[in-house]
Amino acid sequence: MEISAPARGVHIPLITPFTGTGEIALDALERLAHELLDEGAAGLVALGTTAEVATLTAEEKQSVVDVVAGVCRERDAPLIVGAGSNDTAASREALAALRKVPEAVAALTLVPHFTRPGEAGVIAHFTELAADSPVPLVIYHVPYRTGQELGAETLRKLGALPGVVGVKYATGAISASTADLMADPPDGFAVLAGDDVLLSPLLAMGAHGGILASAHLATARFAELVRLWHAGDAAHEGGTAHARDLGHRLAALSAALFAEPNPTVIKGVLHTQGRIPSPAVRLPLLPAGSESVSAALRVLDSLTREPYHPTSGGYEK
Numbered sequence: 001m002e003i004s005a006p007a008r009g010v011h012i013p014l015i016t017p018f019t020g021t022g023e024i025a026l027d028a029l030e031r032l033a034h035e036l037l038d039e040g041a042a043g044l045v046a047l048g049t050t051a052e053v054a055t056l057t058a059e060e061k062q063s064v065v066d067v068v069a070g071v072c073r074e075r076d077a078p079l080i081v082g083a084g085s086n087d088t089a090a091s092r093e094a095l096a097a098l099r100k101v102p103e104a105v106a107a108l109t110l111v112p113h114f115t116r117p118g119e120a121g122v123i124a125h126f127t128e129l130a131a132d133s134p135v136p137l138v139i140y141h142v143p144y145r146t147g148q149e150l151g152a153e154t155l156r157k158l159g160a161l162p163g164v165v166g167v168k169y170a171t172g173a174i175s176a177s178t179a180d181l182m183a184d185p186p187d188g189f190a191v192l193a194g195d196d197v198l199l200s201p202l203l204a205m206g207a208h209g210g211i212l213a214s215a216h217l218a219t220a221r222f223a224e225l226v227r228l229w230h231a232g233d234a235a236h237e238g239g240t241a242h243a244r245d246l247g248h249r250l251a252a253l254s255a256a257l258f259a260e261p262n263p264t265v266i267k268g269v270l271h272t273q274g275r276i277p278s279p280a281v282r283l284p285l286l287p288a289g290s291e292s293v294s295a296a297l298r299v300l301d302s303l304t305r306e307p308y309h310p311t312s313g314g315y316e317k
């Protein structure tokens with residue numbers, strides 16, 4: 001795998017749309033995947049948390065991967081597939097199954113959750129997985145879900161493993177440890193923002209992009225934000241104001257989209273827009289309330305309606 005190129009930009013962990021009777025709406029999934037690439041997504045992620053992967057049967061997971069891989073093949077877009085658990089042997093098998101998905105450029109593999117094996121155990125887990133995975137690994141670090149903290153030094157050790165190409169960094173905050181990692185990341189190691197509201201500060205610190213459920217909406221604006229920082233425009237006068245302002249507005253959108261458990265609000269908005277057949281989610285998730293969906297639509301509307309004026313450094317109010 002080419003290490004940094006596919007990892008740059010906005011990668012979208014696809015929702016799983018359901019019909020009114022609860023089956024996966026594969027046609028809507030395919031259409032949505034094309035739309036997101038049309039609007040500037042750099043790549044797609046199948047079977048992320050946002051896909052409600054914990055509720056999908058093995059057969060359903062296969063159908064989702066088939067559809068998303070088909071779109072990525074047709075569009076020559078990078079595909080990242082979620083695979084792995086807190087069982088090292090089972091994770092090895094899940095990764096081995098990706099041999100049958102030639103479109104997959106990487107696997108998104110969670111730090112072992114719940115078990116709390118300690119940092120040495122996490123390193124041993126990924127050393128074993130990376131040694132025989134058919135695709136490189138992007139480590140999904142989300143300590144408020146896994147229960148396992150990792151310091152910057154441990155992330156650097158993981159990033160230096162052959163076969164580990166990046167981290168989806170979702171620590172819930174920008175901390176001294178974030179600054180430490182971003183000051184000295186391993187060569188060829190992509191840091192991808194995984195907390196949507198923190199995309200902007202992480203880009204400012206040098207992140208390569210993000211894996212962002214929020215980017216189902218205002219996709220072009222998310223792509224623009226990443227482009228601004230990577231093109232260095234943010235470093236110019238006016239450019240900084242633009243990037244900061246856009247970053248704040250996208251963070252407000254992300255906050256509105258995460259007002260209830262992900263991806264319930266995103267599904268509500270996509271359904272209101274007529275892009276998926278129902279806002280249905282599977283238990284234990286409950287559908288988002290109409291007030292959360294309306295609030296997110298209002299933020300989205302202001303983002304997409306108001307054109308930016310680079311000369312005055314602001315948006316129309």
Ligand SMILES: O=C(O)C1=N[C@H](C(=O)O)C[C@H](O)C1
Nearest residue numbers: 013048049050211212213262
């Ligand atoms: O599925 C993912 O990948 C993501 N999941 C996070 C979550 O559900 O909290 C959010 C992030 O945008 C991507």
